[in-house]
Amino acid sequence: MRAWGGERVSEAVESCAALLRTALDRDWAAVNAGRVEWSCHTTAFHIAEDLIAYAANLAGRAQDDYVPFEITLDEGTGNADLVHVIEATGALLAAAVRTAPREARGFHPYPFRSANREGFAAMGIAEILAHTHDIAEGLGLPYEPPAALPEFVLTQIFPHVQPGPDYWRTFLWATGRGELPGRAPVTEWRWHNNLVIPAARLTLQGITPAAARDLVAGGDGGFEWTEGGPFDGTREASSFLLKAYEGGVHRPEFGVFALVRREDGRAVGGMGFHGVPDEEGRTEIGYDLVESARGNGYATEALRALSQWALARDDVRTLFATIDRDNLPSQAVVTRAGFRKVSEDEEGLAYELGR
Known part of the structure; x- marks a missing residue:
């Protein structure tokens, strides 16, 4: 499996910048971004804030919280320069993803308090896609990213979301920005990095x-x-x-x-x-x-x-394993782990472990 997370980040930034450059002459501060309460200008800056924060947490191997810093725009920063800020912070995230070792993880609160390089790539792309859509909606512009981008996001950090007719519509539905036939509207959502x-x-x-x-x-x-x-x-x-x-x-x-x-x-x-x-x-x-x-x-x-992890949950009371009669090493594994044999037949042996 190619480590193309960094390449996908760059592709998402290019998609965002291309859309924004079609509206450089518009007043981004005077228009709300789609369904969010921020202006298009604030939303564009928020994309950059997320990208630099994810890059810092991954590159800095943050463990317990975000790296404690913020970025600000110089007074009077125009639309073209704001697009440049998004491109620069996106390049930093792409570089952090490309250079991070496979085992590197950094802090993110949802839902298991860490993410790997693919997770940070997917989160960055999710922010880019969602908020570029918001800005486009606010400005009355059409926007649809390359299909590989929402596919990457959904299969990395939305494992709980059933694929729909296409990845882009499914992504919009999963983030509360669209509708899918036969599915209730989404009003609250979180992505899920791998456990x-x-x-x-x-x-x-x-x-x-x-x-x-x-x-x-x-x-x-x-x-x-x-x-x-x-x-x-x-x-x-x-x-x-x-x-x-x-x-x-x-x-x-x-x-x-x-x-x-x-x-x-x-x-x-x-x-x-x-x-x-x-x-x-x-x-x-x-x-x-x-x-x-x-x-x-x-x-x-x-x-x-x-x-131990499973039995600490409220929804798990008993674990069991079925093992072939001639698989003596596996029988030894479950026994050493505390399981006890509860039944046997011609097909195999059944072992259980309860709270």
Whole structure:
């Protein structure tokens, strides 16, 4: 999977600047930007503020809050110069995304208090697309970005939103700026960066629909895999994730996670849920490891971390796993993680772990 987040940021900035340059002679301060309460001038400056803030948090590896600074415009800054400010701050975000290591993360509050480079790219593009649309609406101008941009945003940070007839209309609906047939209007919305669950030697990193699509197509999903990876089970689980996403029933916190070693940033396997909890709070866990990573206790460590995280939620009461009778290593993994055998038949053994 190509690390094209920085390229997409640049493309979004170009799309925004091209639209704004068609209206340099208009009074941006005198017109509200679409459905928002800001003027077109304030909204354009807000785009630049977001881009520089995201660049700073990613480049500076902010952990607990935004990097504490603000930018201001010189008095009398005109429309053309404001477009230049957007281009400059966009270039900084694109550079931060291109140069950030794959494991780099920075602070963002929604919803899990951090984002990786693809997440910051997607958030920056989302701000550009949404507010360029607002400005265009306020000025009475047509605007539609290249289709790859809203697709990137939706498959990276809107995993909970079912794809619609096209990505741009779906994005506008998901951000409260448009309508989709058969769907209620959106009045409140948040994007969702991928969830990362820490373990001692690993991190469990949520696989986005974009990464799942790449894995199903034979790619690496944007991860650097240890020798022999990814395993077939991870690709198969990614196909199930994609089906749930396309069906509008995917919940990213009950999706699939890549198991990534802290020491070298390489993925060694996949682990995740077969679906959301049922009415009794039961959900099934499955996992696999690349053959070259087996025998090091990674699966046990990851299963303990994921189980602890899941059972701390109000909607989960019981975890279970079904294992083939002849898969002795996997039986040992669930046993070491605290699961107990509750039944067996010709097809396999069932293990459970409750609160």
